[in-house]
Amino acid sequence: MALNPFFLQGSPGEQRLVQDLINEQLKIYGVDVIYIPRKFVRKQSILREIQSSKFDDNFAIEAYINNFEGYSGQGDILTKFGMSLKDELSIIISKERFEDFISPFLEDSDDNEIVLSSRPREGDLVYFPLGQRLFEVKFVEHEVNFYQLGKLYVYELKCELFEYEDEVIDTTIDEIDTQIEDQGYITTLQLISSRSVATADAIISTGYIREIFLNNDGYDYTSTPTVAITSAPYGGYNASAVAITTSRAGVYSIESIILTNAGAGYTIAPSITFSGGGGSGAAATCSIETIRNGISNFVVTSNGTGYVSSPIVTITGSVGTGETAVAKPIVGLGQSISSIRIANPGVGYTVAPTVTIAPPTTLVGVGTYLYNEVVTGSNSGTTARVKSWDADTKILKISFVDNAATKGFYPGENIVGSESNAIYSVQSYDRWDLYDKYSENIEIENEADTFIDFSQSNPFGTY
Amino acid sequence: MLGTYFYHEIIRRTVISFGTLFNDIYIRHKDSTGDSISEMKVPLAYGPTQKFLARIEQQAELNKPVAMTLPRLSFEMTSIQYDATRKANVTQTFKASDGTNLKKVYLPVPYNIGFQLNLMTKLQDDALQVVEQILPYFQPAFTLSIDLVDSIGEKRDIPITLDNVSFTDDYEGDFSTRRIMIYTFNFTAKTYLFGPIAESTEGLIRKVQVDVYADTNRTTAKREMRYTVEPDPIDAGPDDDFGFSENWEFFNDSKTWSPTQQKDI
Numbered sequence: 001m002a003l004n005p006f007f008l009q010g011s012p013g014e015q016r017l018v019q020d021l022i023n024e025q026l027k028i029y030g031v032d033v034i035y036i037p038r039k040f041v042r043k044q045s046i047l048r049e050i051q052s053s054k055f056d057d058n059f060a061i062e063a064y065i066n067n068f069e070g071y072s073g074q075g076d077i078l079t080k081f082g083m084s085l086k087d088e089l090s091i092i093i094s095k096e097r098f099e100d101f102i103s104p105f106l107e108d109s110d111d112n113e114i115v116l117s118s119r120p121r122e123g124d125l126v127y128f129p130l131g132q133r134l135f136e137v138k139f140v141e142h143e144v145n146f147y148q149l150g151k152l153y154v155y156e157l158k159c160e161l162f163e164y165e166d167e168v169i170d171t172t173i174d175e176i177d178t179q180i181e182d183q184g185y186i187t188t189l190q191l192i193s194s195r196s197v198a199t200a201d202a203i204i205s206t207g208y209i210r211e212i213f214l215n216n217d218g219y220d221y222t223s224t225p226t227v228a229i230t231s232a233p234y235g236g237y238n239a240s241a242v243a244i245t246t247s248r249a250g251v252y253s254i255e256s257i258i259l260t261n262a263g264a265g266y267t268i269a270p271s272i273t274f275s276g277g278g279g280s281g282a283a284a285t286c287s288i289e290t291i292r293n294g295i296s297n298f299v300v301t302s303n304g305t306g307y308v309s310s311p312i313v314t315i316t317g318s319v320g321t322g323e324t325a326v327a328k329p330i331v332g333l334g335q336s337i338s339s340i341r342i343a344n345p346g347v348g349y350t351v352a353p354t355v356t357i358a359p360p361t362t363l364v365g366v367g368t369y370l371y372n373e374v375v376t377g378s379n380s381g382t383t384a385r386v387k388s389w390d391a392d393t394k395i396l397k398i399s400f401v402d403n404a405a406t407k408g409f410y411p412g413e414n415i416v417g418s419e420s421n422a423i424y425s426v427q428s429y430d431r432w433d434l435y436d437k438y439s440e441n442i443e444i445e446n447e448a449d450t451f452i453d454f455s456q457s458n459p460f461g462t463y
Numbered sequence: 464m465l466g467t468y469f470y471h472e473i474i475r476r477t478v479i480s481f482g483t484l485f486n487d488i489y490i491r492h493k494d495s496t497g498d499s500i501s502e503m504k505v506p507l508a509y510g511p512t513q514k515f516l517a518r519i520e521q522q523a524e525l526n527k528p529v530a531m532t533l534p535r536l537s538f539e540m541t542s543i544q545y546d547a548t549r550k551a552n553v554t555q556t557f558k559a560s561d562g563t564n565l566k567k568v569y570l571p572v573p574y575n576i577g578f579q580l581n582l583m584t585k586l587q588d589d590a591l592q593v594v595e596q597i598l599p600y601f602q603p604a605f606t607l608s609i610d611l612v613d614s615i616g617e618k619r620d621i622p623i624t625l626d627n628v629s630f631t632d633d634y635e636g637d638f639s640t641r642r643i644m645i646y647t648f649n650f651t652a653k654t655y656l657f658g659p660i661a662e663s664t665e666g667l668i669r670k671v672q673v674d675v676y677a678d679t680n681r682t683t684a685k686r687e688m689r690y691t692v693e694p695d696p697i698d699a700g701p702d703d704d705f706g707f708s709e710n711w712e713f714f715n716d717s718k719t720w721s722p723t724q725q726k727d728i
Contacts, residue, residue, distance in 0.1 A: 047586075163531060444479055451476055452480055452609055
């Protein structure tokens with residue numbers, strides 16, 4: 001039997017009226033939520049997944065909260081993967097308002113990033129300001145209030161708390177963007193902005209080791225052997241040296257012997273022996289200078305800061321027909337000069353020469369990094385996004401590190417902020433996440449180091 | 464009967480050793496041109512924990528803005544079982560040194576400890592990246608050298624065998640439930656449990672002394688020559704690379720060595 005022709009069962013005017021009433025009700029009883037569309041950065045074919053996404057737009061829209069007694073879902077539960085929050089939220093938004101005020105902007109977006117613009121999409125985010133939480137749209141129900149007067153007027157968005165991985169959330173609304181400030185894989189850059197020049201004095205004497213001759217470089221020295229030099233006679237100073245090992249095609253041997261102290265007061269050439277290092281066969285002899293003065297020892301009077309590579313050390317003093325000494329500075333922890341070794345003690349000094357250590361390469365340190373801005377390493381080209389910046393400790397927490405080629409940031413290079421133009425130099429880069437409350441990677445590593453023999457080295461972790 | 468207290472932390476060490484295999488695994492994501500845009504070290508933790516601790520540490524702010532972060536790795540011990548195939552005679556002992564004293568140690572008891580490693584990811588591709596970084600190293604075992612008992616420096620090779628890999632991918636069903644992807648790896652660590660370690664009455668032999676007599680009748684014969692040998696340096700340990708200093712002495716004083724008084728009388 002056909003419908004009664006004397007009634008309209010929903011004229012466009014009536015439908016318009018209902019839609020207006022719903023829109024008004026939503027504006028009166030709803031809350032403003034922020035709708036954040038997901039933009040595809042990379043779609044993985046075959047496995048059919050969006051591997052990388054970004055959320056860099058925002059649209060405010062009024063929504064009625066269906067959950068009047070609190071979030072639905074399982075609540076907070078403890079899983080084998082730590083705490084998991086299963087809160088769910090159901091909101092109702094106006095179909096007309098979405099189509100008029102959000103869809104046109106989505107249509108104008110890059111087609112590769114936004115593949116559907118006519119309706120709310122599963123996978124998009126909704127920021128719920130009352131709870132200050134990010135919800136992911138799980139399902140869009142378009143047939144609630146089933147065809148009243150022959151039309152559908154609202155969408156019901158069924159949402160659950162967002163599971164965060166490494167999505168860029170840069171909506172330009174600080175309240176939203178900073179919600180993930182402490183989330184995800186965060187690494188640490190220790191930056192520096194100041195430098196100081198190291199200084200050292202030279203001690204001269206006679207009876208020092210003039211030169212070491214490596215007569216046999218040995219074999220199987222997989223680690224550095226200890227070099228022992230027989231003691232100086234009473235009243236003298238003992239010489240000391242370190243071995244530098246090298247390898248080629250799986251063969252390990254000693255490359256050279258460098259004096260750390262040339263000693264003083266020797267009357268006959270001391271003997272040199274090697275122990276440890278896993279190898280054998282190395283042999284060395286030396287010559288001494290008992291008449292003229294040479295450098296016996298360098299004393300570092302100030303370690304300096306900001307040294308990321310060995311500086312040039314100049315030794316100035318008259319040697320007559322002798323030979324000028326050559327120093328080999330060692331950069332230790334904290335970018336300072338830990339010691340100066342003697343590559344050549346020289347000969348012919350009458351007074352202690354002046355030791356001049358070149359200043360560190362120019363360091364910079366200006367500006368304030370901004371949250372979420374992209375920073376770039378000046379030498380490595382590695383990029384990352386700022387999670388936080390502490391101007392006092394000069395610690396820059398970063399995420400989204402692009403490590404494809406360079407494996408991180410180099411000490412000494414400059415970190416440049418793309419928006420703030422802040423620039424500081426890198427002192428060190430730590431790839432462990434020290435802030436994740438679930439992760440115990442570093443604790444496990446440290447404990448295991450005390451009793452695992454990893455002489456075979458840990459094969460895992462080399463991506 | 465069993466009341467001798469000892470705790471070598473062997474099982475704890477085995478747990479940590481197992482965990483350290485998987486604490487440096489990375490996942491990378493790329494952009495549409497194929498360039499890497501993000502690299503993450505996969506967080507790892509021992510799964511079982513106190514509930515209150517998990518809550519106050521991982522949810523210090525009650526209003527956490529997101530459900531959780533992924534990917535995550537979790538591992539836990541699932542079984543402890545005697546391994547009869549590695550059975551040794553437990554009444555046998557061996558001597559070990561802690562550097563100064565000799566210890567008497569009974570042969571350890573072989574036990575298999577079962578472990579489960581779980582991987583949860585948002586993407587199948589993430590999971591496959593991790594799986595491929597793990598599986599090739601197990602054929603089917605990967606061996607770790609672990610210092611099981613500190614006091615005797617007992618290093619044992621512990622093979623960790625990958626028994627099986629399984630996964631769940633709940634992608635079907637209505638849209639009210641989220642897709643959950645979990646890979647489960649089951650392992651067996653073949654470890655050894657040591658009993659109490661007793662102090663030995665014997666010390667490290669640091670000096671050997673041999674007296675030579677002119678006759679086999681010791682009541683009438685007196686020692687005429689003494690050979691002593693000591694490690695050089697004297698404080699060398701059993702594992703050190705050391706030499707010996709030898710000494711010969713000749714006597715005609717008609718005395719004999721008294722082991723109790725430690726002198727010639």
